[in-house]
Amino acid sequence: MKLRVGITYNLKKDFYPSENQPIDFLEEFDAEETIDAIREVLESEGHEVIKLGGDTGLIDRLKQTSVDIVFNIAEGLVGRNREAHIPSLLEFLNIPYTGSDPLTLSLTLDKAMAKRIVAGQNVPTPRFKKVGRIEDLNGLDLCYPLFVKLCYEGSSKGVRLDSKVLDFQTLKEKTRGLLETYRSPVLVEEFVSGPEFTVGIIGNEAPFVLGVMQIEIKGNSPEESVYSLEIKREWEERVSYHCPPSIDRDLLKTIEEVAVRAYRALECRDVSRVDIRVGGDRTPYFLEVNPLPGLSPVYGDLVIMARSMGWNYSRLVRTIFHQALKRYGWME
Ligand SMILES: Nc1ncnc2c1ncn2[C@@H]1O[C@H](COP(=O)(O)OP(=O)(O)OP(=O)(O)O)[C@@H](O)[C@H]1O
Ligand SMILES: [Mg+2]
Known part of the structure; x- marks a missing residue:
């Protein structure tokens, strides 16, 4: 079967981080070589491939260009539903696409939500607390060492060599730093020390x-x-x-x-x-x-x-x- 396949993605080179953005602002986005590598594979199977991108212009491009299916690797732009934005748009337009649906993409981007779901199925996951304000750390009932990371980020954004903390003072400093730099909730989790x-x-x-x-x-x-x-x-x-x-x-x-x-x-x-x-x-x-x-x-x-x-x-x-x-x- 020969198909018209669109690829949706966000490229690092399409963004110009300003000076006050964190050094890992672009970390999740892709390089053009990755999109071309996927395109080559799909073309080698005889499909016609159209690079659709992932900016807001995609809405018009999807209306103008008919595709049978989309190969989606777009990480999305803002917010905890960002990975679900393009799949939601595709569902709205009744266009099939690869990968998980919007519900799963949103749930898994929020690490605390994902942990609640898997824990409900008795899958072991470290005990945790989601922290939106520094006061949420008061009365914390978790055992040190703890690990401090962002709740809705990937590609180790916000995760550094000093993300493991051994005491409340350091936990507070690290958490405050992440809340202020990324303006996004933090996940404090018990540290799992094995391989x-x-x-x-x-x-x-x-x-x-x-x-x-x-x-x-x-x-x-x-x-x-x-x-x-x-x-x-x-x-x-x-x-x-x-x-x-x-x-x-x-x-x-x-x-x-x-x-x-x-x-x-x-x-x-x-x-x-x-x-x-x-x-x-x-x-x-x-x-x-x-x-x-x-x-x-x-x-x-x-x-x-x-x-x-x-x-x-x-x-x-x-x-x-x-x-x-x-x-x-x-x-x-
Ligand atoms: N509770 C924990 N205990 C020990 N190490 C942890 C814990 N949570 C995270 N880490 C360490 O931090 C790394 C990054 O964490 P995590 O995988 O949650 O974030 P991510 O940035 O979403 O990663 P990815 O690049 O896979 O998207 C892990 O690979 C692991 O080394
Ligand atoms: Mg990871």
Whole structure:
């Protein structure tokens, strides 16, 4: 079947951060090379591909250009529903698209909401408090060390090497800093000190695990490791990725189970990456799910994982696309 496929996305180069914006303001957006890499894969299957972008001009472009389906990787512009904006528009216009629907995209962007949903299905996740004002920290009933991050951000925006805090004074300073810099609520969570994994999941009725990848920060013990902005920006020097990881089969199985249960609880579609950290009791704790995992052919965690599992970039993108086609009943 030959289709007209639109791609929706937000590019780093379309924004000009002003001086008072945080240094990671653009972190979630994509590079043009990523869009071209996806386009090439879809064209190699014989589809016609139209780059639609993701600014407000998209509304007119969608009315003028007819497409059969959209390959959506747009992170959106503002607010906690930003990842849901384009999928909502596509649903309004009755245009099929890849990936999760607006409800899942909003729920998963707000880490506190996602944690409430998975905890309701008995998926282990660190105890937490959502903090909108500094006074919300009064009477905090959580055990140190704690981890302080933004509630609605990805790509380690706001996560730094000093995000782990050991006492109330530092917790208050760190939280105040994030609230003032990002003007957005903070999630204070109990720190899980064991090894970290990210799990790639693909599919719908019977989702399968593409791979489990351990993220080891070079030269740090797991207790001192944080996959922070500083580390992600220098990943080539500072991170060792192990996929599959050298862990015992029982632990691997429980990590996969926790990830798939979270994926199902949040009703993710087609693809997602679930971040997990293992506690001292060997329990894998759900940290968050990324229903729009980065697809950079160079540094996307899901892409690195796929490559280690013997999948080239083209197979990964095609498989995600085919999951959507199957979901719409266009493919067996
Ligand atoms: N409760 C926690 N305990 C220990 N480490 C944590 C905890 N929460 C977050 N981290 C560390 O901070 C990193 C970033 O956190 P998280 O994955 O929640 O944020 P993110 O910015 O949305 O990530 P992504 O880049 O995957 O979108 C994690 O990969 C992990 O190393
Ligand atoms: Mg993460």
